[in-house]
Amino acid sequence: MEESESPNPNGYIRYSDDIEVKQPNEDEDSRAVVESMARVNKIMFERYRHAIRDAHAKNHGILRGELEVYDNLPEHLAQGLFKQPKKYPVIIRFSTAPGMIEPDKKSSQRGMAIKIIGVEGEKFLPEEKNELTQDFLLVNYPIIPTGTVKDYLDQQKKIEDYINTPDLFQTVQGAMLVAGRKIKNLLGQEEEPNNFSTPGSHILGDRYFSMAAIRYGDYVAKISIGPKSENVAALHGKDMDEQLQKDEPESFLTTIVKNFFKDQTAVYELSAQLCKDLKKMPVEDGSVQWMEEDSPYQPIASLTILPQDTFSPQRRVYGDDVLSYNPFHCLPAHRPLGNIMRVRRLAYETSSKYRHHMNAAPRVEPRSIDELPD
Numbered sequence: 001m002e003e004s005e006s007p008n009p010n011g012y013i014r015y016s017d018d019i020e021v022k023q024p025n026e027d028e029d030s031r032a033v034v035e036s037m038a039r040v041n042k043i044m045f046e047r048y049r050h051a052i053r054d055a056h057a058k059n060h061g062i063l064r065g066e067l068e069v070y071d072n073l074p075e076h077l078a079q080g081l082f083k084q085p086k087k088y089p090v091i092i093r094f095s096t097a098p099g100m101i102e103p104d105k106k107s108s109q110r111g112m113a114i115k116i117i118g119v120e121g122e123k124f125l126p127e128e129k130n131e132l133t134q135d136f137l138l139v140n141y142p143i144i145p146t147g148t149v150k151d152y153l154d155q156q157k158k159i160e161d162y163i164n165t166p167d168l169f170q171t172v173q174g175a176m177l178v179a180g181r182k183i184k185n186l187l188g189q190e191e192e193p194n195n196f197s198t199p200g201s202h203i204l205g206d207r208y209f210s211m212a213a214i215r216y217g218d219y220v221a222k223i224s225i226g227p228k229s230e231n232v233a234a235l236h237g238k239d240m241d242e243q244l245q246k247d248e249p250e251s252f253l254t255t256i257v258k259n260f261f262k263d264q265t266a267v268y269e270l271s272a273q274l275c276k277d278l279k280k281m282p283v284e285d286g287s288v289q290w291m292e293e294d295s296p297y298q299p300i301a302s303l304t305i306l307p308q309d310t311f312s313p314q315r316r317v318y319g320d321d322v323l324s325y326n327p328f329h330c331l332p333a334h335r336p337l338g339n340i341m342r343v344r345r346l347a348y349e350t351s352s353k354y355r356h357h358m359n360a361a362p363r364v365e366p367r368s369i370d371e372l373p374d
């Protein structure tokens with residue numbers, strides 16, 4: 001749809017079903033991605049004799065928080081879940097991207113998955129229409145360098161080829177990210193992607209992004225979350241505790257999160273970047289960064305996390321083996337958009353089903369925050 005066909009005062013593109021365009025060979029490529037991921041995941045099951053996620057297998061904390069949708073949002077932001085000012089309990093899972101359990105000293109992208117509980121209204125997936133959850137899955141990078149299913153399949157094939165040589169796997173992973181375009185930071189300055197020889201910047205000071213587009217009620221958006229309170233804002237771009245990295249090379253990320261939340265409260269802010277131009281801000285290629293000068297991220301809600309034990313044995317097991325995060329756990333008003341999102345529908349279902357089956361663990365969507373153990 002051309003921008004000129006849907007004029008509106010702010011210049012934001014209005015959502016319509018024809019914004020999504022099926023790609024040549026998409027179904028075959030998508031199936032190949034999911035089948036390859038499943039094969040790799042079976043190898044991982046044999047490695048650990050426990051089933052883990054196809055991606056983001058290692059968690060660094062399962063946290064309880066509260067999302068507060070801001071009052072008086074303008075019409076273009078007061079959409080879907082964000083229509084009414086309201087507080088919701090959430091469960092957050094911090095993670096590292098690979099579908100295997102790696103030492104934290106290896107650099108990698110980090111994930112922040114947010115499950116919002118108590119969301120009324122019929123959900124997008126027919127089999128989950130009565131659930132009460134809306135998930136947002138975010139990574140500490142603004143784009144997905146393999147922004148189409150075709151590119152993702154090329155990467156997935158390499159991962160499968162190299163799976164038994166983890167050092168090479170690391171190289172491939174890094175190469176794929178560096179192959180992506182340069183990104184612009186929030187000040188508009190060009191930055192090279194992460195340096196893959198270090199564990200990266202502070203997990204609690206980073207900004208996390210949906211990387212690809214979702215429906216945002218009447219509009220189309222990418223979502224991001226970043227530090228708001230001074231204590232986490234001060235960690236932005238900072239290295240992580242070097243002594244801890246030496247003392248606990250396997251899992252210092254988990255310890256950093258655990259230590260922080262022993263006695264501190266953190267506040268983050270959720271924001272939405274609305275699409276203004278489908279050519280400059282495409283939904284069918286997640287590797288194209290939507291520039292802030294074209295459309296800035298605009299605040300929509302805060303997320304407050306109080307002190308707590310983020311890695312008790314009960315929490316870890318609940319977060320890893322009971323919960324499933326999935327971008328299609330959503331209201332129709334926030335359905336994922338574009339081919340790199342469409343492939344996720346089968347990918348997450350396949351991974352989660354296998355994991356729960358092999359671990360003989362229940363697959364449940366929480367209906368109340370009280371289901372999260374302390």
Ligand code: HEM
Nearest residue numbers: 053054055056093111113137138210211212325347351352
């Ligand atoms: C487009 C941007 C993407 C983002 C922001 C993203 C983010 C995430 C995050 C944060 C998690 C961890 C969820 C948790 O803590 O349980 C995750 C898991 C996962 N991701 Fe993605 N991801 C993206 C694209 C993809 C793609 C393209 C695929 C495959 C085609 C994929 C496959 C998976 C799978 C299979 C899991 C594990 C699901 C489970 O077993 O519960 N992701 N992703």
